[in-house]
Amino acid sequence: MLKIIASRQNIRIKNFLKLREKSKERKNQNCFIIEGEIELKRALIGNYKFKIIFICEGFENIFFDFKNQVEEFIIIEKKLFNKISFRSGSEKYLGIGHTKNHDLNNFKLKKNGTYLIAEAIEKPGNIGALIRTTAALGISGFILSDPLTDIYNPLTIRSSLGAIFNQSLIICDSKSLIKLLLDKKINILSTLLNEKSIPFKKAKYSKPCAIVVGNESKGLIKSWVSNSNQNIYIPMKNNIDSLNVSVAAGILVQHALDN
Template sequence: MKYLSSYKNPEIKLLRLLSKKSKERKKHFLFVIEGLRELKRALDGNYTINSIFIEEGYEIEFANITKKLSESDQYLVSKNVFEQISFRSGSEKIMAIAQSKKHYLDLFNPKKNDLILVIEAPEKPGNIGALLRTAVAADFDGVIIANPKTDFYNPNCIRSSLGCLFLLPTAIASTEEVVKYLIKKEFFIATAAIQEDAIPYNKFNYETPCALVMGAESSGLGAKWFEASNQHLIIPMSKYVDSLNLSVSAGILMYEAKAKIIEQQKH
């Protein structure tokens, strides 16, 4: 295991660059993972790990993962340097550089009973991560991100998902491409939108394959989604509140949709 004690080391420079610059992540098709839990979930999601970085003094603690990743480059990093390259103030003690996956729609292979989440124009990495974490928890079958405003492999996205973004099939494309794709694949498109014909989310019987579509907190959904929608859904709220956080709204709808479909499959 090579020892690194300088910020000027090429491997350290690359890791810092990938942590900070979306352009560099896209250029090299690489990204940074921090934390053992996240690294294990990346392996569960069949990601290729190019290299791992361990803070000196923690070699024994990570002996199992280093053995599992014996074909990856492995580095032992001085405490001072590790604390500086870590975006969690060095609390996790292990980092890695992994290869990005391709997230094309034509690689997204839904089944006839699939239940997927579609996120329109998400702006905050933390929101994307939280939504993917909830989608995994609710046992959804995949996620499509339409017209994203941020990088899928942003460290904050990975952190807020607790590595769950590695576990679900995920496609990324323009809104127009996603709409055409869902119609071609005969998805029932259920949109979260305040419209005249919207019905309460808990009064609706979800059909599969079903795409549950959520808009960004700031802008909601656009005209293309209103035209494509098979049903608009709303979450009834107290007169004192006119909106919910995107992650909260999505969680409510996802769990309701999953529960309804499970119930239907029993009969």
């Protein structure tokens, strides 16, 4: 018989809400929160461990097969569940999961690999969209350098549709990453519009290669530009001068994979 929670004052519910609202709390506890059947399944398949999975009253425990990865299953009374969930009424499962280590020591170079590097991205939704895009295209790995937001922000998880749990992901500082790329002789293509930049279709995508995109408002820091093998840009029409970073990344990555 599973435990049933009906009060917002329950210690587990209070902790869930704390983790949802505060990045500092997520970092201190090395935990994240997640909502939705699809996202939870992808996390469990990605071998993430869970402290708790909450189930809305009246719905079955569809995650029982993953019981070895879950410390506790708890039922939440329906009215309370709808109050604490992001998408009130549309999802019936919530979870508190344990984060993983994404540091540079986990980087594994593939001889013919294509990598995407995103530098100083600040919007959780953009990071989630980048992860989802790279996962869909089957890229070798996605690297966040000097991110300006928490990778386990609930908005990142939601916009990635759970792809964050199945994509090869590294988080590090730009200085260390540039040194590693140069040491490994990886072909670096940085997105930049200046007199030396070339249209992306004219660039050489010799493998292994890394495509670098930056903050939409500020662009890339100088060290990326000065250490790149090629600086590239996407030609645009109809007086459009920029694209969302995930859209631009998708265009560049697909072209690199095709070449």
